[in-house]
Amino acid sequence: MGNQGQVVRIGDTVRRPAGEHSAAVTGLLEHLAAVGFDGAPSVLGRDEEGRDVYGWIEGDVAVPPYPAWALADEALAGTGRLIRRLHDALAGFEAPPGVSWSGERADPRGGQLICHTDVCRENVVFRGGRAIAILDFDFAAPGRPVWDLAMAARMWAPLVTPPPGGDAEAASACARRVALLASAYGLPATDREEFVEAIVEAQKVGTAFVRRRVDAGEPAFVAMWEGRGGAPWFEGVVEWMRAQRQPWLDALDSSSPR
Structure with missing residues (x-):
């Protein structure tokens, strides 16, 4: 969202500001x-305008409103x-x-x-329905x-x-998808509690990330912030997540890595 208009495709390359x-x-x-x-872009150097140049990866990328295939299990x-x-590599x-890493979304x-x-x-990036590559490493950090x-x-x-106060059926679906993601990743059983705690902390870091851009007046972030109801909505999400701790753990315990 923050790079809208700054990243361009030229032929089989992608250019973005250094x-x-x-x-x-x-x-x-x-x-x-x-x-x-x-599963990541290739580095091709810098162009005459000083932009970083990467190889284009052919495939499908979901953008809002998300297509049905992007919402599928x-x-x-x-x-x-x-x-x-990626982690294994x-x-x-x-x-x-x-070198320095971004602190914007880094693990506290x-x-x-x-x-x-x-x-x-x-x-x-998806190709033939299969996830093949991850883009945009700008926020990579230890x-x-x-x-x-x-x-x-x-x-x-x-x-x-669901938003704060959402229905039980939607909350159950979220728990199932948390477990599906963890199972597909192969998350060890010993890491499940830490994972659940990290989700809540990640939401707080993500909210702070958005808020900084709202305060800077970035239009896309301002629109999202106001459209969702501002700080009360985001704070409510954190509280909702805290209340889901046990349902998520139960869903994780009932799943098995695959």
Whole structure:
């Protein structure tokens, strides 16, 4: 949402403005290519305007209003499996010296893994109904694997619906999809409680991320903030999530990695 109008496709390339974290992201993407991970953009250098240049990945990306295929269980499960592949590929990554990572959506507890932190529907490429690639690593930062999964759960379950006070059937569907994402990822049983706690914390970090952009007057974020009812709505989501802790744990306990 924040990059609308700044990212452009030219032929088989994608151009986007270079930023303070470009060196870190370049190092990460080059590592992924070196270890054979094909689910991220390739780095092609910089153009004459100083923009970062990446290879175009052919496929389908869901944007609002989301198509039915993007809301289906297989899209969610495929995304979970893709996140796991990404984490496995990044397990041995050593960041280039002197680079800096974004703190916008970073895990407050830190961690050894470099997390994407923004695996929303708009950042996943599908081909033939299969999740094949993750885009936009601008907000990558050190954290725990459960943090990346929690950030994804917020947007893929999705956990902002039902709104505060939503019906029990919708809440049950959310719990089922949280468990489906975790199962497809292969989340160990020992990490389930930490994952559930991370979802609530991720929502707070996500809300703060939105609020900063609202305060800066960014039109898309202002429209979203006002359209959802402002701070009371976002605060209500956090409280709703806290109330879902046990249902989520129950759903996770009844699932098995696949």
